Amino acid sequence: MKMNFKSIVLLSTLAIGGFSCNNFLEQEENGIPAHEPKANLNMQVTHHDGAPFQTNESSNQRYYDSPGGPVMMQAFYWDVPAGGEWWNTVKGKLENWSNQGVGSIWLPPASKAQNGPFSMGYDPMDYFDFGDYDQMGSTETRFGSGPELRSLIGEAHSQNMEVYADIVLNHNSGGQLEANPYTGTDTWTKFEPASGKFFRTYNDFHPNLDANNDEGVFGGFPDLSHVKGYVQDWLWKSNESVGKYYKNDVGFDGWRFDYVKGFGPWVVKEWMNNVGGFAVGELWDGNANTLKWWVDNTDRTSSAFDFAAYYAMKSAFDGNDLNALNNDMLWKKDSYRAVTFVANHDTDEIWNKHLAYAYILTHEGYPCLFYRDYEDWLDRGMMDNLLWIHKSFATGNTSILHVDNDEYIARRNGYNGNPGLVVYINNSDNWQERWIPTNWSNRQIKDYTGHSNWEPWTQGGTWVKIQCPPKSFSIWSTK
Template sequence: MKKTLKNIPLVYLLILVVFFSCSSDDDTPPVDPDDDNGIEQPEPVSALNLAEYDNGSRVMMQAFYWDVEPRFEWWNTISDKLENWADAGINRIWIPPASKGQSGGYSMGYDPSDYYDFGEYDQHGTVPTRFGTREDLENMISTAHDNNIEVIADMVLNHNSGGGLQYNPYREKDTYTLFDETHGNASGMFNRDYEDFYPNSVSNYDPGSLFYEETNLDHHRERVQNWLWKDENSVAKYYKNVMGFDGWRFDYVLGFEDFVIKDWLEEVGGFAVSELWDGNPSVLRNHIEATGSGVFDFAAFYVMEQAFDRNDDLTGLTNDQVWQTNPDKAVTFTANHDTEKDGNEDNIIAPENKLKAYAFIMTHPGYPTLFYLDYENPEFQDQLNKLISIHNSLATGSVNVIYADNDEYIMQRSGDANNPGLILYINTSENAKRRTITTSWDTTVLMDYSENSNYRPQVSENGEVIIEAPANSYAIWSITE
């Protein structure tokens, strides 16, 4: 049945009138930042000292991008930045696979050959890795620890590359499955041959490597488990006890079974995050349950990409994401070395929306990750430093989405007895927006701690306040002194 105004009770019409009189929409004139909208402005106030509101949360840095330059100097490049990163509020760095790959001085480490060559053996045409020498790496790890920053190793545990040819009776042809002192494994540790890869005398089943299928390690074999995580000189224990790594980023976990990570973590512990490239939050949660590892929250990544770029609809920001149920296991991000290099527009958040996406992950639960190229972008760095400071101080408490439509998203973190929390207001329209909301605060003056707005609204006794967000930007509101 078609509804007309005659069918709507008078009280609902009054509610609609009040609602639309308290909001700014695209068809209204742009908001003048100096316009008090008829509201008497309070006296000047002082911002909170955010250092006094340390909520214990911090931020991780992905300390590389694809094909980093200069070659052979990357560990030194990182070392020079660690003190500033620590001062900004970063407590972990994730570095690329640190051992020698088949591509030698050009390898980004994802073609592992010798797990124990960190830039000290002459093989694959080079002594140092693309990133530098073993001494450079050890100095970088030591500098990180001096600045209370943990170093996360990127572990490629399925596909190997760079071995020598040998006849493989299980494939009835020659395969590059011989790894020894003269064939891609100069360290002489974890030598391996075709029996250590699928298929072999005990395993015919390959769990699903999409590439390097002939050199996909069989993790069911006891000697492979011993060399990877069980023995005292295993990869896991050597990286932790000798090299000083503090945790793990597991690459391409679709290429092996969950028990590998579960057993690894039970053996050596440490921070862990898995690259399970799947936007389905249920799949990601199942991996958390099966392994005990955290996950990169690809569900949140694609929610942001669709909301800001593909669909241009901020209601999508309320869709299911891992951080909503597993905040301590959800590593949130806006970009990484893969999303920024593949050229797929559905796998990248557009540069003009990056800061809005960072504002989202820095104010919501989860463990946010900065991408090196974003942080080193001079157009982003000042604002990112502010977002880190806000995240490490005011981003605490339960989440309440106050309002969401195509171009507005307003969310409040409740804080606690000792922390006021915050309100995030994202606006993707071409006009500045203002909206009346009800908060958990009363009779206080608010300010935007991102410093994108100079507006200073007064909260009423019943918690109502008019907040604003600049055009195509965001504001992060909290109380003042």
């Protein structure tokens, strides 16, 4: 959910066994061996400082199963251009994203909202209008028309990518005034959507005969009451429900649940048990135990954005103390259910993003890229290189080898024949070197970022000296 200010989060633990994120979890948690990685096609491109980056060579290689697993792209930012062209804009990006290893995209709330052609979708009015009905001041949404959305989803599927819908279940907006016997006032709770589906009255919001309130109210909007059977039927239970229509008719593969602090985790559990797909919840809380509690109380049907990792990275990279990376994080407690991220449409506070992306794309969890970071703000060669490293080597569990104020070194221990990697982050002003233990005996290794030209051999006892440039990172694996 976007707040009223602009602020100044699994799968990669083991080798992926199938494209679907849910198949991945089912296969790996049941111990089914993953597929062998396909042939690596790679070439060298040059970073702005002249150092070579390793990247994927093929210009028409769609996303494919890889040892490190998929990466998610948040395919929007706050206040994307209005005018109904966003679905077409995203569609035009899909081939490149897929080529680089992005396996899924998260779209903004796609249905008609109170602010019509200007809304970012977080004030939902008609869940079944994707830009097909003339209401709330327009036919198209800010992002485009219903046919354009379906075309985007079809193209994503042709690129072997999954598509996640942003679902706002806590509240609604855009209703008409009606006399409300539970408040003794007139409330904006009468909804008669042009789609003809999911009409609502004061009985479907708090307070009502069955419940005065639930876990949270957002911004004074009418607060949906999920204990009501009518609301449950329309959201997830019936064959005509929002969830089943989005999944079975429109083609969405999963869900990003907005503002889950506003309702109990049982709501997500019920949705997932009735509808299925992938799920991640926006529980804006930096406490890893709270995030784990929420995931567990969805019966582990949903992941959560790893806000604990987000705040630890901010402290580490902007606060100049890498010891913060020792903090507890959701990916350390439940890597299968942690979606890690560096920025999103609500919060964009980390300044040293290159170090943060090096962290999430080499560690456990399901990494999520922010559209503007990839498309507009950060060095594309660096990002594509990190994506290539992620899908090539980011396998196995994690061993933290060294942490101090300026240096952080961790090892991914590899899986199913994949060698894994060692990541070295240096936040000091000078080159650093350090001896570290690896899983590789008598093997030559190299830095796949090109930041170091060393290609040392590990000793028989697996130890080797590696180096890292100032305010940067190096990532090592076998040649």
